[in-house]
Amino acid sequence: MIIDPQKALADIRMRVQSDLTEFLAAQTRYLGEIGSELIPVAEAMNSYLLDGGKRLRPLFAYAGYLASGGSDDDAVVQAVASLELLQACALIHDDLMDASDTRRGKPSMHRHFESIHRNDELSGSAENYGQSAAILLGDLALVWSDQMFHSSGITPSALLRSLSVHDEMRVELMAGQFLDIHEQALATQSVARSLKIARYKSGKYTIERPLHFGAALATEDSHLRESMFGILSDFGLPLGEAFQLRDDLLGVFGDPSTTGKPAGDDLREGKRTVLMAMTHDRADAHQEAVIATHFGDADLDLAGVEAIRTIIADTGAQAHVEELIEKLTMTAMDSLNREEIDSNAHALLSELANVAIRRSI
Amino acid sequence: MIIDPQKALADIRMRVQSDLTEFLAAQTRYLGEIGSELIPVAEAMNSYLLDGGKRLRPLFAYAGYLASGGSDDDAVVQAVASLELLQACALIHDDLMDASDTRRGKPSMHRHFESIHRNDELSGSAENYGQSAAILLGDLALVWSDQMFHSSGITPSALLRSLSVHDEMRVELMAGQFLDIHEQALATQSVARSLKIARYKSGKYTIERPLHFGAALATEDSHLRESMFGILSDFGLPLGEAFQLRDDLLGVFGDPSTTGKPAGDDLREGKRTVLMAMTHDRADAHQEAVIATHFGDADLDLAGVEAIRTIIADTGAQAHVEELIEKLTMTAMDSLNREEIDSNAHALLSELANVAIRRSI
Numbered sequence: 001m002i003i004d005p006q007k008a009l010a011d012i013r014m015r016v017q018s019d020l021t022e023f024l025a026a027q028t029r030y031l032g033e034i035g036s037e038l039i040p041v042a043e044a045m046n047s048y049l050l051d052g053g054k055r056l057r058p059l060f061a062y063a064g065y066l067a068s069g070g071s072d073d074d075a076v077v078q079a080v081a082s083l084e085l086l087q088a089c090a091l092i093h094d095d096l097m098d099a100s101d102t103r104r105g106k107p108s109m110h111r112h113f114e115s116i117h118r119n120d121e122l123s124g125s126a127e128n129y130g131q132s133a134a135i136l137l138g139d140l141a142l143v144w145s146d147q148m149f150h151s152s153g154i155t156p157s158a159l160l161r162s163l164s165v166h167d168e169m170r171v172e173l174m175a176g177q178f179l180d181i182h183e184q185a186l187a188t189q190s191v192a193r194s195l196k197i198a199r200y201k202s203g204k205y206t207i208e209r210p211l212h213f214g215a216a217l218a219t220e221d222s223h224l225r226e227s228m229f230g231i232l233s234d235f236g237l238p239l240g241e242a243f244q245l246r247d248d249l250l251g252v253f254g255d256p257s258t259t260g261k262p263a264g265d266d267l268r269e270g271k272r273t274v275l276m277a278m279t280h281d282r283a284d285a286h287q288e289a290v291i292a293t294h295f296g297d298a299d300l301d302l303a304g305v306e307a308i309r310t311i312i313a314d315t316g317a318q319a320h321v322e323e324l325i326e327k328l329t330m331t332a333m334d335s336l337n338r339e340e341i342d343s344n345a346h347a348l349l350s351e352l353a354n355v356a357i358r359r360s361i
Numbered sequence: 362m363i364i365d366p367q368k369a370l371a372d373i374r375m376r377v378q379s380d381l382t383e384f385l386a387a388q389t390r391y392l393g394e395i396g397s398e399l400i401p402v403a404e405a406m407n408s409y410l411l412d413g414g415k416r417l418r419p420l421f422a423y424a425g426y427l428a429s430g431g432s433d434d435d436a437v438v439q440a441v442a443s444l445e446l447l448q449a450c451a452l453i454h455d456d457l458m459d460a461s462d463t464r465r466g467k468p469s470m471h472r473h474f475e476s477i478h479r480n481d482e483l484s485g486s487a488e489n490y491g492q493s494a495a496i497l498l499g500d501l502a503l504v505w506s507d508q509m510f511h512s513s514g515i516t517p518s519a520l521l522r523s524l525s526v527h528d529e530m531r532v533e534l535m536a537g538q539f540l541d542i543h544e545q546a547l548a549t550q551s552v553a554r555s556l557k558i559a560r561y562k563s564g565k566y567t568i569e570r571p572l573h574f575g576a577a578l579a580t581e582d583s584h585l586r587e588s589m590f591g592i593l594s595d596f597g598l599p600l601g602e603a604f605q606l607r608d609d610l611l612g613v614f615g616d617p618s619t620t621g622k623p624a625g626d627d628l629r630e631g632k633r634t635v636l637m638a639m640t641h642d643r644a645d646a647h648q649e650a651v652i653a654t655h656f657g658d659a660d661l662d663l664a665g666v667e668a669i670r671t672i673i674a675d676t677g678a679q680a681h682v683e684e685l686i687e688k689l690t691m692t693a694m695d696s697l698n699r700e701e702i703d704s705n706a707h708a709l710l711s712e713l714a715n716v717a718i719r720r721s722i
Contacts, residue, residue, distance in 0.1 A: 027532075034536050035557065037543045041536075093500065097493040122546035132458040132542040135496060139454065140535040142503060147528040160517050167508040171388075174501040175395050175402075181493040182398045185483035196396065 003344050005351035009059060015074070016058045016081040020049050023078075023148050041137060044112055045144075049088055052104040052260070056356060057083035057210045060236070063352055064214025067345035068228040075153035076217055079162075082152070083210060085145030090173060092138040096131060097181060098269055105260035110134035142170075154217060161225075162216035169209035176200030183272050191281060194274040195241065202247070203240030207356070211236045227340070234335035235349060242328035243356050245321050248273040250360070252309060253318075258360045264305030270296025275312065275321050282315035329357050364705050366712035370420055376435070377419045377442040381410050384439075384509050402498060405473055406505075410449055413465040413621070417717055418444035418571045421597070424713055425575025428706035429589040436514035437578055440523075443513070444571060446506030451534060453499040457492060458542060459630055466621035471495035503531075515578060522586075523577040530570035537561030544633050552642060555635040556602065563608070564601030568717070572597045592701055596710060600693035603686045604717050609634035610682060611721070613670060619721045625666030631657025636673065636682050643676035690718050 028042035061080035070076060094100075095108035102108055107115065114130030116122075122129065149166065150159065179197045186193075211232040219225050250259055251266030252275065259265075266273065276295070283291060290311060294304040312318050332353055336346050389403035422441035431437060455461075456469035463469055468476060475491030477483075483490065510527065511520065540558045547554075572593040580586050611620055612627030613636065620626075627634065637656070644652060651672060655665040673679050693714055697707050 030532070031536060034533075034561065035540060037540055038536055041539055089500070093496050097489075097496060099489075117546060123548050124546050128458075128460075129542065129546050133539070135454050135458060135499075136535055136539045136542065138496075139450070139499070139503065140532070140539075142500065143528065143531040143535060146507065147525075147532065150524045150528060156517065156521050159521065163511045164508075167504065167511060170504040171391070171501070171508065172395075174497055174504060175392060175399055178402055178494070178497050178501075179396060179398055181490065181497065185478060185485050185490050187484050200395065 003347065005347040008348055009351060009355070012059055012062050012077065013055050015077045016055050016084065017050070019078045019081040019148075020084055023081075023144075024049060027144060040113075040116055041133075041140070044109065045088070045137060045141065047106075048092070048103075048109065049084060051106070053084060053087070054355070054359070055081075055084060056352075057087055057206060059352055059355075060207050061210040061214040061217075063345070063348045064211035064228075064232055065218045066214075067211075067232070067341060067349060068215040068218035068224070070214070070218035073154075075155075076158075076214075078152035079149050079154050079158075079217060080210070080214065082145045082148035083213075085141045085148060086170065086173075089138045089141040089145065090177070092134050092141060094177070096134045096138075098271075100261070100265070100269075102261055108134075109137055113137075157220060158217050161220070162213055165209065165212045165216045169205060169213065172200055172209065173205040176202075176205060184270070186272075189272050189277040189280050191274060191277040194272060194277045198241050198244035198274055199237070202244035203237045205240075206243055207240035208233050208236035231335070231338065231340055235332050235353075238328040238335075239332035239353055239356065242325045242332070245274060245325050245328070246357055246359065248275040249318070249321060249325075252312060255360065263302065264300065264309070267295060267305055267308050268298055268300045275317055278317040278320055279312045279315050282317055283311060287311045287315065325357060329353060364708065366708040369709055370712060370716070373420055373423050373438065374416050376438045377416050377445065378411070380439045380442040380509075381445055384442075384505075385410060388505060401474075401477055402494075402501070405470065406449070406498060406502065408467075409453070409464075409470065410445060412467070414445060414448070415716070415720070416442075416445060417713075418448055418567060420713055420716075421568050422571040422575040422578075424706070424709045425572035425589075425593055426579045427575075428572075428593070428702060428710060429576040429579035429585070431575070431579035434515075436516075437519075437575075439513035440510050440515050440519075440578060441571070441575065443506045443509035444574075446502045446509060447531065447534075450499045450502040450506065451538070453495050453502060455538070457495045457499075459632075461622070461626070461630075463622055469495075470498055474498075518581060519578050522581070523574055526570065526573045526577045530566060530574065533561055533570065534566040537563075537566060545631070547633075550633050550638040550641050552635060552638040555633060555638045559602050559605035559609075559635055560598070563605035564598045566601075567604055568601035569594050569597035588701065592696070592699065595696035596693050596714075599689040599696075600714050600717065603689035603693070606635055606682050606686050606689070607718055607720065609636040610679070610686075613673060614679075616721065624663065625661065625670070628656060628666055628669050629659055629661045636678060639678040639681055640673045640676050643678055644672060648672045648676065686718060690714060 024046050028046065031038035031042045058080040061083060062077065065076055065080070091103060092109045095103055096110045100108050101111055110130040110133065113133035114126045117126035117129040176197060180201060183193060183197055212229050215225055215228040215232060251271060251273065252264055254261070256263045290307055294300055294308055297304065333350060336349055385407050389407065392399035392403045419441040422444060423438065426437055426441070452464060453470040456464055457471045461469050462472050471491040471494065474494035475487045478487035478490040537558060541562060544554055544558055573590050576586055576589040576593060612632060612634065613625055615622070617624045640652070651668055655661055655669055658665065694711060697710055
């Protein structure tokens with residue numbers, strides 16, 4: 001049967017949403033039984049998880065599962081849906097570390113609990129309360145992601161063989177996150193270092209490892225599994241780097257109404273991306289001086305944002321990053337032309353690559 | 362064979378230490394291969410995990426395992442040793458939320474990375490760098506604890522049947538932590554609420570759930586397992602509350618040279634404990650005024666600490682908490698007098714209760 005890849009993705013996305021809804025409803029009841037003070041925790045997590053998100057990691061994982069010979073299975077959908085909770089942990093903690101005010105157009109988690117503190121006229125520092133709540137909600141999301149995965153109803157052998165790739169994915173995520181905050185604290189920028197961070201934070205965590213996770217869920221045949229790991233890496237690693245580069249561009253040029261973040265947020269935050277490292281490498285003394293004045297200025301206005309945008313475009317860094325995205329995406333697409341990838345898997349993975357790379361958020 | 366419980370605990374503690382050393386050495390190599398920037402992460406975690414700690418949670422888990430019929434097994438020791446990494450996550454994040462400067466007599470994790478930032482003359486805010494590093498190291502410790510548990514070499518069926526109690530333990534921990542930070546933000550103190558927090562943060566997380574985790578690792582017989590869960594709860598819940606009450610007393614009266622925290626640290630922090638709620642309930646207007654002046658003053662000197670200590674003693678709250686600890690401990694000890702607990706298990710659990718309750722740190 002030839003599938004319609006767009007329809008297939010929409011169908012998986014809907015089932016992921018429904019599994020998350022059900023899991024969170026059960027956890028909300030559980031927390032409510034411990035104490036009514038925990039209701040705001042459950043509500044915040046519900047709103048965070050259910051009101052947005054592209055569900056990319058579950059989609060890649062499920063595509064990896066199908067591509068490796070897995071047949072459609074509700075339990076596996078629930079297992080891969082748990083990756084959204086892992087991603088929630090990463091985003092909640094990321095926003096706190098970056099002191100970001102918004103996420104998907106709404107207050108970030110620490111800001112949300114800061115507001116609760118103010119509205120309920122609690123005592124002590126609202127800011128500290130918000131930060132502590134965000135640390136704990138991130139931790140809880142990480143634990144819940146495990147719980148949702150472990151209780152998904154997949155076969156014991158599927159669970160056992162997917163634990164190690166799941167663990168490795170999470171270690172790589174945390175390592176990538178640390179490399180990122182460390183990069184922000186260095187005196188110089190470097191294209192090579194930024195590309196490495198992109199590889200760990202996005203290449204591996206967002207795309208390659210979810211694909212492997214799906215492959216591990218799919219097959220008991222360890223030889224086939226190892227072979228699929230390699231094939232899916234050939235596709236996932238370049239695509240993941242392209243995904244991160246798209247993110248770099250959106251952080252500077254993205255439309256606030258679709259990104260849910262203020263225009264030029266990465267510039268205000270002084271985020272050291274591959275795009276900015278390339279701009280530095282190409283900027284003349286005058287351009288470098290303009291960047292030095294504006295980049296990382298938390299109060300940067302739109303004129304300042306526009307000034308840096310112009311430099312990023314004028315130096316050719318923007319065009320170069322676009323080219324790099326094209327090249328990496330082509331490499332990924334080309335890797336799918338092999339006998340081990342059947343036509344349905346080919347169609348699904350290609351469509352997913354499109355969603356990941358041609359996105360506006 | 363009749364075991365010597367002190368020797369048995371010392372032996373398990375030594376094996377836990379050796380497993381942690383080995384696991385961290387492997388992870389250090391792994392992180393080093395990703396990038397040399399991650400070496401300080403590995404070093405900090407090594408020093409944090411290997412230089413101290415009573416290993417209470419692994420010991421309770423292993424005692425629960427032996428009490429439920431498990432026979433001595435190196436793989437199970439590694440599985441329970443992983444609880445130290447979970448505890449490291451809780452402590453690293455706790456210290457950050459409480460803005461604590463020290464842990465076990467050394468700088469807390471966020472302060473440690475703040476120092477690295479200063480010493481290496483990195484750019485940006487040292488404080489933010491320290492906070493971000495502590496968030497990520499806590500996350501990494503949580504993920505490593507999973508990885509150490511999953512790769513311990515226990516049988517697949519032991520792993521599968523212990524996942525759910527392991528997950529529930531972690532959800533309860535995070536729920537208890539949230540109740541705790543929320544309690545600090547309320548206008549009033551309450552003995553009942555503080556006891557509930559003690560139950561979740563310590564009763565369940567520190568003692569009952571590790572015991573259950575051990576029982577789940579021990580036996581395939583689901584009937585026996587359920588029965589042991591109940592028996593171990595009868596022991597673990599009151600003992601865990603007593604443990605938390607001992608912690609409350611040590612936070613006020615503990616000797617800095619053994620606690621590794623400044624004298625009266627909980628008073629300076631304004632920590633709302635069962636002990637303080639009881640003091641409030643018993644204080645007269647004058648005593649209440651003294652508390653209102655000093656409690657939660659970050660710059661509180663020793664004279665101020667001494668003033669509150671005197672009130673806690675004079676109101677009888679200190680003596681009452683000591684009595685409560687005795688009573689809860691007796692209840693726990695009495696629960697062991699049943700045929701399902703053999704003499705070795707009885708000796709081991711009693712000795713462990715002693716270690717947990719009669720401690721000075």
